[in-house]
Amino acid sequence: MLIGKLAAETGIHIETIRYYERVGLLASPPRTRGRHRVYDEHHSQRLTFIRRSRELGFSLDDIRTLLDLSDRKQDCAARKVTLRHLDDVRGKIASLKRLEKALENMTEACTPGDQKSCPIFDALSGRG
């Protein structure tokens, strides 16, 4: 199958597929005489693995590791990678929640008709 079909099948843009090949995530497929890439089911499965991993927020580096671990059936190591990523995600949630609180406080303090200084600008100026 050609790259367009692979893209349609996996939901990954053509340019992104070529990008994954360039950075070594997806093996270079054989070519036609006219240098068009020819993929098979194996490539499609790999690409689906990559897409699912990306959807779960793994970095391309992590995915490289996961693909390798999957080939070598090292599921314990994969669990570690996943737990580390989960930690990361939780950290991001926590820091976004702090942002959310701060932003809520700012907007709640800012009531229309208030003639004095604006609490939003005060907060941003470091006075809040």
Place this chain on the structure above:
Amino acid sequence: MLIGKLAAETGIHIETIRYYERVGLLASPPRTRGRHRVYDEHHSQRLTFIRRSRELGFSLDDIRTLLDLSDRKQDCAARKVTLRHLDDVRGKIASLKRLEKALENMTEACTPGDQKSCPIFDALSGRG
């Protein structure tokens, strides 16, 4: 004051200060004969505003807007920008929470000693 002192005062790296100038966030300060930048209290306040806004997750584009609104004392408009950003943050939290759940499910399903297929690899392959 020179750029090093401004950096120390505001907690923003020298390169970042120059970057902000380059992208039009911070006005070009006057220079010494030898082209060294000379800042005053006004620059320092602006930079603090920028730093606080960055800490709250505003994009540089948003910050440009907020700085302008602050100059023109348009606090209602600033409130809108802030609410929009708050929405953004909440959206990110929601999607990270979905990730968190999915990752939790994967790692919980993966118990050591399980001899069959690995639920992590299954999930990533699109079978989960």
Place this chain on the structure above:
DNA sequence: CCTACAATCTGTAGCCACTACAGATGCAAG
């Protein structure tokens, strides 16, 4: 006044994970 050394200067390239072109080909149907 001279030297040493720190601070600053400009310009460029790199990071991540793509995305968006331009301009040149390949390939299949009519």
Place this chain on the structure above:
DNA sequence: CTTGCATCTGTAGTGGCTACAGATTGTAGG
């Protein structure tokens, strides 16, 4: 043989910095 879409390569752009290299400026000590 032409039309027209698909694919090719290569490069540049995104955001928000960061990290250099190599040149210059400023300043304190001798």
